[in-house]
Amino acid sequence: MLKEWVTKLRFFLSRRNHSELDEELRFHVEQSAHVHIDAGMAPEEARRRALIEFGGVEGAREQCYRQRPGWWMDTVLQDARYALRGFLRNRAYAFTIIVTLALGIGATTAVFSVVDRILFRTLPYADAGRLVSAGLTAPISPNEFLLTDSYYEWRDHQTPFAAITSELGTESCDLTEEKPARLSCSRVEASFLPTFGVTPLFGRNFDPAEDQPNAPKVALISYGLWKSSFGLDPTILNHTISIDGHTTRVIGILPKTFEMPMLEASDVLMPQALDQTAVSVSGSNAVTMLYVFARLKPGVTLQQAQAALQPMFDYSLSKAPPRFRQEVHLKVRSLRDRQMQDVELAAWLLFGTVMIVLLIACANVASLMLARGAARERELAVRAALGAGRGRLVRQTLTEALLLFLTAALAGLVLAEIAMRIFIAFAPQGVPFLNQAHIDLRVFLFTIVISILCAVLFGLAPALQKPRTETLGGRSLGSASRATLRQCLVAAEIAGSMVLLVGGMLLFRSFWNLENQHLGMQTESIVTASMSLGRQLYPTHHSQMEFFQQLRARLQGLPGLKELAVSDALPPSGYQHSMLYGVIGIDGKPKPEGGTGGTVQWRWVTPEYFSALRIPLIQGEGFTQAEQNSNGHFIVVSELLAAHMFPGENPIGQRLQPGMQGPWYTVVGVAANVKNGGLTGEELPEFYRLRRNREEDWDPSASVILNTSLPTAGVEQWVRSEITNLDPTLPVQVETLHQRVNRIADRPRFETMLVSSFAIVGLVLSVVGLYGVIAFLVAQRSQEIGVRMALGATRAHILRLVVARGMLLVIIGAVTGLIAVSFLSRLLSSLLFGVGPHDPVSLAGMTLVLSVVALLAMLIPAFAAMNIDPNVALRSE
């Protein structure tokens, strides 16, 4: 077998001399002739007979030639050379096709490189397809979690998983070395890395004995931290570093590709060191929330795993208070789903959009190739008459298509690199892996494969057109079938653009609604500074309060300052405290039965919060300076919460107990509702606790809010320098509230921008395609038009003749597009805000835009048709 291949390869590489074959055949004929001469024939006659007996010498030579392994390579090269000569003769044609395709392929490649990691690429864990996230969902947390007591029960009794592990979460921590840094520390179970199939680059994972409370502290550090803080020094292993003031031994370094299952940034992996025995004591305070990940046993599906966990879940639930039960559900989903959540839909949206653009581009190119095919029909007929087989002609046309598509793919890769830079520059934060997107071998192969697929798919139509022998006669015949195919392509292009346009418009309207909604507060001229104090420098509530009070005193001196408030969280999204409605006690009322009542947001604020953000107080006075210095407990509720709690009553003076235990608070005001569930989320009831000048009201994080009459840029600078003066190591995020709100809208803005620009590209391409076909039809029918005019057709008749044909295509395309939209746009629903997926304004508006643009494109060939001179048209040919 191998030997055979070696022989083949040898012959493939060695070029056989053509003259050898000729000599061999000549020898044969001469010998044959000799025989005849010996039999007494005249030499001339003998030679003639010999040739006749031999049969076709040329055929035999061709046959011999074809026995050579790899002989077809020669024909491919021949075809390629021929195609190149053709393109050089017809540069405008080749250039148009390559540019069109490069745009389509480039955009597709750029988008693919961004969505690849989100949609297709495997996660960087061993056998990642079997990893799942499991737990229960409740109104308090959008993602599944487990409480420690249930987790230990699950872990010890579960059957569907080969391994199960948990993560306590990731929090900021401080590296307290000579070069201090703010880090993220994740606390995980000892089984964490083994479950994910990750082995440390150096060193080892911690063992269960080290995952105990009061065990000596150990940690694994990320590759990034190893590089940035320790200069890739291998001796760091088994040395101690100081984290939050605790001496911690580094026992391992994580691989470069390691990422946390919830994709949060993490520098240090530490044992969660939970006290398992304390948890099992019922009603213990040691119960906390865990995120649980597991590896399915081979052959077990998600549904089976869910079913297997159900009894344990039911048991855990039976211990929960009855009103929680309805709102708590078991959830088992793949790790990819857990990571990507809503990003997945956006990624599919982008990918789908760009594929439509690519298809439109390809259809345009196919249409151009068909047009050229029509012009070359005679040439092909001549070649067929000279003996080129059908397969040979198809191969020739396909070679041309492949050459064009592959050239375009290379140009597209360059374009993609540029487009990706633009993407990354404009893209919002929080699109996972965007900064990692780049053109690697995988993306390169994708581009090449997709180009070849398109070339074969769209090159085949022109290739399969059979040259008709009639064209050899020299008369150009109307090629009706070609035009039909081209018209179908154009109608399909228009359908594609219709889908893109409506999608873009829906997103645009949704984005418009998002931007122009009423937030319930002022965002202009508000500067915010958010920070979180390190535990090392500010270990006590007292030191934290002192820092913020000093900061407040310094910032008070700012000229042009109208109001200064301190809160610990800012609407409309980001981290905000929340609490179940059912937990809040109301003086004189029983706790509600059945259901938790949903989530209530809350935050700590100083009295100036409402005036600084211009949030109107509807009832009551709000907080006062006197209350801030008192030791009473005061609370302001939002209108929505007041309506829930005190329907038809005066809320002022009522007393609430937010939380299972703790002090009772007196309601001193009702504030207007503020958007607090993100820009797209529903408004949630909310209450505000007064942050008094007492240390128990303070914690490490706070946001300072400044309402200023000065330009915000200068104020930001000033605030930053004041904070640096107080603590140069403190990381702080200073921005205007407007910027902050805008940033939340970054994702929809990005999606809208991309889909709209793709829609415009698609529209331009399909209108160019429409123009091309109509112009072609007019040119083809110029004689007919001439006859009609000679017989008395007016220019209006001709206009109607041309436009009617074009409009027919537009109508077919638009209707098909609208039907497709009615199915597709429903998938968009969850990305839309304040506009339905079948929004009539978008549908009607875009149909109108498409028709008008298409009409304009048709007018150019229509006028050309109207100006046909019957004399000239009838005499041509």
Added chain:
Amino acid sequence: MPPSTDLLQGTLDLLILKTLALEPMHGWGIALRIQQVSKLALQIGQGSLYPALHRLEYKGWLQVEWATTENNRRAKFYSLTRAGKKQLQAELANWERLTTGIALVLEQI
């Protein structure tokens, strides 16, 4: 003259290999030898002889050598390689099986 297409598919290869098993020969010689030995029953069409020779060469069963003939004319001589000899044995066995099978069928029915 019986048309050469009557030859069973693949038989031409066998005939060529068998003919060359005796001594190196050029294409003309091969055609002549087959014709003579078969008592003119088998006429090899040149249109299929040369492609077959080339195919066998590319398969590594034949090797070629340019040499002079008895009347001092340069010609391309084919001879069997070791792989070619092995192939001949295989094809002979195959032929044996085929003809026995056909003979059996013809006798039975």
